[in-house]
Amino acid sequence: NAGVMQNPRHLVRRRGQEARLRCSPMKGHSHVYWYRQLPEEGLKFMVYLQKENIIDESGMPKERFSAEFPKEGPSILRIQQVVRGDSAAYFCASSAFTGDYEQYFGPGTRLTVT
């Protein structure tokens, strides 16, 4: 019974490159949340998606960041033209249905921008 999977676990990018973070939700889950965690700041909500729909992206920076959850395949968080301030741990979580408060988190992707 696989849990939420994220890859890669560690990602190093140079300033200006693109970062693609992948999240496969738990089997049977169709809702995905993305969070960013910085030391001293805690987990910050970024975006909430269902299959093929962005439900709430109020926590997503307006530029350079985008997210998708296609009908087939994992959810992707894409960061274009990365800057050092993007260095953080990015977590995704999945849940089974709207209003389901039980989120299951993946192990995270640690992004380092050099």
Place this chain on the structure above:
Amino acid sequence: TQLLEQSPQFLSIQEGENLTVYCNSSSVFSSLQWYRQEPGEGPVLLVTVVTGGEVKKLKRLTFQFGDARKDSSLHITAAQPGDTGLYLCAGVTGNQFYFGTGTSLTVIP
């Protein structure tokens, strides 16, 4: 922005001691959750409290939701080294989960 403040930020205690962690906000939430996170891993859900004044127990952990649904506490009895970790509270409103900054607990054998 819905702000949740946790206190203390850091806590180091001896095995066998009791402790309480607090999670406070000026906002009302439909429910509140507690998570534990270990280094290099994602948070793991411990409990969800929904009703104001609700108390839930999970072995040596007792969780309480404030009457006004703005605050919560986590009490650990007879702490053990395995309790070491980062404890996060999260307030739930609509589709969003607002996380506190966390309490880093170290239990010394």
